[in-house]
Amino acid sequence: MRKRRPPRVRAASSRQHGSGRTTEPTVPRGLPQRRIALGVLGLGVVTLAVVTALLWPAARRPPDEAATAPPPPEFVGHDACVPCHRTEAEAWKDSQHAHAMQPATPATVLGNFDDATVTYDGVTSTFFRRDDRFFVRTDGPDGALADFEVKYTFGVYPLQQYLVPFPDGRMQALSIAWDARPQQAGGGRWFHLYPDEHIDHRDPLHWTRLEQNWNYMCADCHSTNLRRNYDPVHDRYATTWSDLAVGCEACHGPGSNHVAWAEKRPGWEKLTGSEGLTIPLDERRGVRWTIMSTGNATRSRPLETHREVETCGVCHARRSPLGVDPNPTGRLLDTHDLALLEARLYHPDGQQLDEVYTYGSFLQSRMYAKGVTCSDCHDPHTQRLRAPGNAVCAQCHSPAMYETPAHLLHPAGSPGAQCAECHMPTRSYMVIDPRRDHSIRIPRPDLTVRHGVPNACGSCHADRDAGWAAAAIEKAYGPGRKGFQTFVDALHAGRIGEPGAREKLSALVRDAAAPGIARATAVAALEGFPGRTALDAIQLALGDRDTLVREAALGALLSASPPVRGRLAEPLADDPVKAVRVKAGRVLAGVPMDALSPERRARCERAVTEYVASQEALAERPEAHLDLGIVYADRGDATRAEAEYRAAIRLQPDFVPAYANLADLYRALGREADAASALADGLKAVPDDPSLVHALGLKRVREKRVADALPLLERAALARPENARFAYVHAVALESLGRRDEAIAALTRALERSPYDPDLLFGLSTFNREAGHLPEARDYARRLGTVAPDDERVLALLRELDGN
Numbered sequence: 001m002r003k004r005r006p007p008r009v010r011a012a013s014s015r016q017h018g019s020g021r022t023t024e025p026t027v028p029r030g031l032p033q034r035r036i037a038l039g040v041l042g043l044g045v046v047t048l049a050v051v052t053a054l055l056w057p058a059a060r061r062p063p064d065e066a067a068t069a070p071p072p073p074e075f076v077g078h079d080a081c082v083p084c085h086r087t088e089a090e091a092w093k094d095s096q097h098a099h100a101m102q103p104a105t106p107a108t109v110l111g112n113f114d115d116a117t118v119t120y121d122g123v124t125s126t127f128f129r130r131d132d133r134f135f136v137r138t139d140g141p142d143g144a145l146a147d148f149e150v151k152y153t154f155g156v157y158p159l160q161q162y163l164v165p166f167p168d169g170r171m172q173a174l175s176i177a178w179d180a181r182p183q184q185a186g187g188g189r190w191f192h193l194y195p196d197e198h199i200d201h202r203d204p205l206h207w208t209r210l211e212q213n214w215n216y217m218c219a220d221c222h223s224t225n226l227r228r229n230y231d232p233v234h235d236r237y238a239t240t241w242s243d244l245a246v247g248c249e250a251c252h253g254p255g256s257n258h259v260a261w262a263e264k265r266p267g268w269e270k271l272t273g274s275e276g277l278t279i280p281l282d283e284r285r286g287v288r289w290t291i292m293s294t295g296n297a298t299r300s301r302p303l304e305t306h307r308e309v310e311t312c313g314v315c316h317a318r319r320s321p322l323g324v325d326p327n328p329t330g331r332l333l334d335t336h337d338l339a340l341l342e343a344r345l346y347h348p349d350g351q352q353l354d355e356v357y358t359y360g361s362f363l364q365s366r367m368y369a370k371g372v373t374c375s376d377c378h379d380p381h382t383q384r385l386r387a388p389g390n391a392v393c394a395q396c397h398s399p400a401m402y403e404t405p406a407h408l409l410h411p412a413g414s415p416g417a418q419c420a421e422c423h424m425p426t427r428s429y430m431v432i433d434p435r436r437d438h439s440i441r442i443p444r445p446d447l448t449v450r451h452g453v454p455n456a457c458g459s460c461h462a463d464r465d466a467g468w469a470a471a472a473i474e475k476a477y478g479p480g481r482k483g484f485q486t487f488v489d490a491l492h493a494g495r496i497g498e499p500g501a502r503e504k505l506s507a508l509v510r511d512a513a514a515p516g517i518a519r520a521t522a523v524a525a526l527e528g529f530p531g532r533t534a535l536d537a538i539q540l541a542l543g544d545r546d547t548l549v550r551e552a553a554l555g556a557l558l559s560a561s562p563p564v565r566g567r568l569a570e571p572l573a574d575d576p577v578k579a580v581r582v583k584a585g586r587v588l589a590g591v592p593m594d595a596l597s598p599e600r601r602a603r604c605e606r607a608v609t610e611y612v613a614s615q616e617a618l619a620e621r622p623e624a625h626l627d628l629g630i631v632y633a634d635r636g637d638a639t640r641a642e643a644e645y646r647a648a649i650r651l652q653p654d655f656v657p658a659y660a661n662l663a664d665l666y667r668a669l670g671r672e673a674d675a676a677s678a679l680a681d682g683l684k685a686v687p688d689d690p691s692l693v694h695a696l697g698l699k700r701v702r703e704k705r706v707a708d709a710l711p712l713l714e715r716a717a718l719a720r721p722e723n724a725r726f727a728y729v730h731a732v733a734l735e736s737l738g739r740r741d742e743a744i745a746a747l748t749r750a751l752e753r754s755p756y757d758p759d760l761l762f763g764l765s766t767f768n769r770e771a772g773h774l775p776e777a778r779d780y781a782r783r784l785g786t787v788a789p790d791d792e793r794v795l796a797l798l799r800e801l802d803g804n
Contacts, residue, residue, distance in 0.1 A: 099153075104134045115127070176190055177193055186432070195431060223243065289395060323614055424438065625644045697713040701733065765777045
């Protein structure tokens with residue numbers, strides 16, 4: 001099961017900087033009833049237009065077209081494939097896919113259920129059997145010990161988890177798992193997936209809570225044709241599947257037409273072109289890799305589609321669904337939204353950090369750029385490598401050139417001489433599951449020295465520092481060996497907001513040779529660097545051939561003014577890829593459309609409707625309701641915005657962003673008492689949460705009660721020292737109470753953590769100016785000028801100080 005899929009939360013109109021900080025949530029201004037009425041009327045017009053458009057082609061379709069079109073494919077189950085594909089079925093039956101999920105039986109359960117106990121955070125859980133049924137006595141939703149029956153196993157190696165059904169159709173994954181490794185490797189034991197954390201029944205990561213819910217978090221990648229069938233009215237599931245584990249159709253798509261073609265059923269002639277296959281995974285058919293004089297191989301013909309890699313990526317990627325049907329189509333971004341190289345997920349050079357699986361890493365690799373697909377290295381049915389050890393690499397890389405002491409720098413046959421040890425280092429997830437980084441990069445210890453990222457040399461040579469390793473690499477290969485992934489300087493600059501970050505990010509966006517996922521990450525980061533340079537790069541990216549880049553460019557427009565958003569996002573409202581259309585709908589939601597022609601308005605409204613539908617399809621998730629609330633607030637529909645925020649709170653009572661946005665909504669409506677109640681409710685659910693404490697402090701400031709606000713703002717700033725915005729607001733409150741020296745000291749401390757934050761630099765410059773410390777004021781202003789060179793506020797400050 002996934003360790004956790006962090007909520008994809010965006011506070012309304014939150015302002016993001018290169019340092020990644022976010023201001024307190026605010027609701028877009030202006031919620032007049034007139035706009036609400038127009039919004040509802042517009043939706044009705046769009047609905048009528050869409051229905052008419054769907055019916056019109058049907059009415060005009062030639063009478064024989066239906067007769068020649070194949071029927072919609074349906075799932076037939078794994079057993080229907082076996083008679084014609086016995087070799088593949090035999091290879092598959094011992095794979096991880098075949099054992100992804102199984103009924104809990106004496107044959108499938110690996111864990112010790114003979115009254116075995118394990119104690120975690122003061123709770124002792126007991127695993128026991130009643131005949132051939134398996135149970136656990138552990139802390140339930142209320143924290144009390146109770147007996148729960150285990151109905152299914154989840155996975156098989158190196159760990160096995162267990163699923164417990166609940167009466168409302170939910171199944172939950174226990175956080176205590178079985179270590180299936182041999183005892184000599186440390187296995188044969190029960191262990192907790194969060195050994196260093198305090199997780200009780202109130203924590204979102206508790207096994208009975210939302211983040212350990214099988215139906216949403218895990219099911220679609222461990223079963224075939226998974227349908228969650230969530231009922232938002234009654235908050236229940238009726239989840240179904242056609243194959244319990246990962247069967248043939250999980251990758252090849254529904255097989256009814258293929259069976260009809262194979263058995264020559266009536267109408268099979270319509271299917272001869274594709275053999276009735278939903279996803280033709282034939283991109284390697286007839287392809288050869290020829291090793292050239294360089295020692296590297298070239299594909300006999302260019303790879304023009306990515307059906308195979310994107311089919312695998314549906315489950316081997318950090319992503320979120322865009323609708324209720326998550327099944328593969330061969331086009332990942334038509335069904336899912338892919339996470340980019342975000343700071344919480346990846347190191348700035350693109351190496352895996354959090355649990356991101358392999359797809360996002362592989363997109364960064366030279367191999368992907370050259371046309372390598374998953375099955376070039378892995379047998380898709382056994383899931384084993386096509387050859388052991390270095391031999392799998394030797395398919396494309398000449399051993400005469402690479403299996404040499406000069407290249408390996410380690411004795412032949414030693415661990416250090418294994419290609420994967422240097423080029424695909426591991427990182428362990430779920431405590432005991434080491435996974436190789438599929439960005440397939442050369443070791444760069446010099447980047448460890450400069451940016452603190454990991455390097456493969458340090459995995460084995462723990463007794464030597466990165467400087468030693470960098471010198472060894474340079475001596476062996478020369479100073480010019482930089483590898484394929486050369487975007488670290490730009491992404492690192494963007495994360496910390498250092499001077500020149502905007503220009504580096506913009507250059508990366510324009511670098512067509514860089515991996516698309518890195519370019520997309522760069523254009524997304526430009527949202528935090530307003531100005532002409534960034535906007536030009538964003539506008540260029542909106543027309544990029546790479547879908548990820550176009551989608552990320554739309555996201556970067558969210559902080560732009562509504563007229564700019566509307567002008568630049570409208571052309572992508574009917575993009576051929578769903579992820580782009582959905583993102584365009586989010587961007588266009590807050591754009592006034594009254595002045596648009598009926599055709600243009602209908603196009604924009606279709607995209608907004610598609611975005612709303614994509615969130616409604618995730619109705620069991622609080623962050624989906626949060627996103628809907630923000631959209632309705634953007635559109636002036638305060639009633640629906642309020643309802644969505646409250647729906648998020650009902651699903652997860654400790655979901656802080658919903659309380660903060662609800663309070664801001666009430667404040668925008670002039671309902672100050674309700675805003676206070678929303679914050680109080682949030683602090684009751686999550687006592688001392690820094691974001692809510694900060695929001696309450698801001699409320700006191702707006703009420704002209706700065707002295708009362710100060711302790712709250714200080715608490716928030718101390719609890720989140722990495723949040724420069726909290727520090728800045730706290731310092732402003734100190735200064736307004738005449739405590740300027742303390743304000744300067746607070747900003748100076750915060751600047752040590754966030755040395756390029758424009759608010760901190762601006763505060764230090766102006767506070768020192770008011771204190772008569774002009775040299776210090778000029779110094780901070782000049783530093784600010786390197787961070788925000790186009791900011792008129794900064795230029796005016798510099799002119800004033802230079803005049804003095």
